[in-house]
Amino acid sequence: MKKNLMLMLVLSxxxxxxxxxxxxxxxxxxxxxxxxxxxxxGAQGGSRELAVVTTAEAWTASSDAEWCxxxxxxEKLKLTVEGHNEVELRTTxxxxxxxxxxxxxxxxxxxxxxxxxxxxxxxxxYSGELEFAAKQKETKTVTIExxxxxxxxxxxxxxxxxxxxxxxxxxxxxxxxDLNSEPARETVFTVIAGTESNKAExxxxxxxxxxxxxxxxxxxxxxxxxxxYRDIITVTAELDGGKLKAVSDADWCKVxxxxxxxxxxxxxxFGGADRNAVVSVSxxxxxxxxxxxxxxxxxxxKMGSILNYKGKEVxxxxxxxxxxxxxWALEEKAGLVWSTxxxxxxxxxxxxxxxxxxxxxxxxxKEKYPVFAYCDEMDxxxxxxxxxxxxANVSRSKPNCLNVILLxxxxxxxxxxxxxxxxxxxxxxxxxxxxxxxxHESSSNPAGNAYVWRYQSNYGTISVDExxxxxxxxxxxxxxxxxxxCVWSYKYQ
Numbered sequence: 001m002k003k004n005l006m007l008m009l010v011l012s013x014x015x016x017x018x019x020x021x022x023x024x025x026x027x028x029x030x031x032x033x034x035x036x037x038x039x040x041x042g043a044q045g046g047s048r049e050l051a052v053v054t055t056a057e058a059w060t061a062s063s064d065a066e067w068c069x070x071x072x073x074x075e076k077l078k079l080t081v082e083g084h085n086e087v088e089l090r091t092t093x094x095x096x097x098x099x100x101x102x103x104x105x106x107x108x109x110x111x112x113x114x115x116x117x118x119x120x121x122x123x124x125x126y127s128g129e130l131e132f133a134a135k136q137k138e139t140k141t142v143t144i145e146x147x148x149x150x151x152x153x154x155x156x157x158x159x160x161x162x163x164x165x166x167x168x169x170x171x172x173x174x175x176x177x178d179l180n181s182e183p184a185r186e187t188v189f190t191v192i193a194g195t196e197s198n199k200a201e202x203x204x205x206x207x208x209x210x211x212x213x214x215x216x217x218x219x220x221x222x223x224x225x226x227x228x229y230r231d232i233i234t235v236t237a238e239l240d241g242g243k244l245k246a247v248s249d250a251d252w253c254k255v256x257x258x259x260x261x262x263x264x265x266x267x268x269x270f271g272g273a274d275r276n277a278v279v280s281v282s283x284x285x286x287x288x289x290x291x292x293x294x295x296x297x298x299x300x301x302k303m304g305s306i307l308n309y310k311g312k313e314v315x316x317x318x319x320x321x322x323x324x325x326x327x328w329a330l331e332e333k334a335g336l337v338w339s340t341x342x343x344x345x346x347x348x349x350x351x352x353x354x355x356x357x358x359x360x361x362x363x364x365x366k367e368k369y370p371v372f373a374y375c376d377e378m379d380x381x382x383x384x385x386x387x388x389x390x391x392a393n394v395s396r397s398k399p400n401c402l403n404v405i406l407l408x409x410x411x412x413x414x415x416x417x418x419x420x421x422x423x424x425x426x427x428x429x430x431x432x433x434x435x436x437x438x439x440h441e442s443s444s445n446p447a448g449n450a451y452v453w454r455y456q457s458n459y460g461t462i463s464v465d466e467x468x469x470x471x472x473x474x475x476x477x478x479x480x481x482x483x484x485x486c487v488w489s490y491k492y493q
Contacts, residue, residue, distance in 0.1 A: 327489070331381075451464050
């Protein structure tokens with residue numbers, strides 16, 4: 001019995017040893033090789049086929065990284081590596097397995113990408129700035145120079161009035177702006193080339209010129225006399241189609257807008273109190289108007305009063321009645337001829353305004369009629385329109401003519417002249433014999449002569465004489481020149 005047991009034991013051990021030997025033999029007979037075992041890819045990525053040789057019935061492969069894709073095709077293993085933009089080398093492993101075979105490892109390496117670079121060419125210059133006009137539609141180009149395929153625009157800090165369009169090929173971008181009606185403004189945008197791990201950035205500053213409505217006034221302070229006679233403010237403005245507006249904060253201060261002028265006037269203010277107003281000048285596009293300070297004085301205007309305009313003395317009041325003020329200019333001029341040609345202009349009884357209108361109808365009238373041109377110059381000098389040569393009281397038919405007014409009010413006129421430092425009309429000085437042009441042609445010889453008047457103190461009269469139109473000299477040795485002195489009249493409500 002013991003012999004049998006021993007025999008059975010020996011047989012069992014032998015059987016086991018034989019089985020293990022057969023299993024090892026079978027395992028060693030399965031082969032597996034992959035070629036090549038090392039694969040290099042550039043940063044751009046790509047595909048590569050590997051040869052898999054095995055005696056196994058089947059084999060499998062796996063990749064340790066998502067960026068390395070594998071595909072089995074018969075005896076081929078295809079590796080596909082995605083392009084990347086990282087500045088560091090990356091590696092992974094592909095494992096090939098077969099039953100009863102030793103695993104094969106393929107080392108996959110992908111080289112680092114080139115560091116991102118970026119330069120922006122703004123309208124042909126590496127300036128990093130674009131400058132735009134305020135009121136002009138423009139498109140400006142920025143050329144993008146980079147080694148990166150991926151380009152985007154960061155507009156997180158870009159104003160809404162700035163519009164950027166990236167070209168489809170990422171090689172350029174265009175910039176347009178909304179028109180600017182505000183002060184000068186700036187914004188910025190950033191170009192990003194590359195990916196998060198490897199990128200370059202460059203910013204462009206966008207500047208747009210001042211487009212706000214600008215109003216410049218010839219003055220911001222005016223002084224109206226008690227007549228309330230108008231003052232004109234000239235306006236320089238970039239309105240851009242906006243309408244110029246002017247508003248007064250006082251009912252008595254009247255405002256009119258006419259093209260590029262603001263006309264300010266007022267009712268008369270005789271003997272009242274000085275009064276002030278503010279005129280606000282603006283346009284629809286202006287946030288803050290420009291203010292004009294207006295002062296109207298209160299002086300009474302009576303015979304002999306001095307009329308002021310824009311704060312300057314311009315003449316002596318020689319008559320104030322029936323809502324009309326007549327002013328004799330402080331300035332006079334010697335040696336002007338009435339006319340350089342022999343020609344009848346109008347009836348000798350015509351009004352001063354009619355004579356002036358007829359003269360202005362003549363060709364080259366300012367050179368041919370110097371006396372009248374002088375009064376036109378007074379308009380420009382004083383800013384007061386309507387200076388004229390006074391009429392003559394011929395045959396006592398014009399009782400309101402200057403010579404009559406002066407005679408009847410000589411004391412007041414002389415007082416005013418004296419206060420102004422000018423010579424009075426007295427017998428004791430040369431001016432007693434001064435002659436002054438009138439606007440009237442002679443009744444007897446209208447083509448060749450015009451009337452002059454002079455004060456004759458010894459007779460207590462102001463006489464009217466005839467004088468050749470082209471004459472400049474008086475026949476009074478003590479006062480040899482014929483003078484020109486203008487009158488201004490204003491009719492108020």
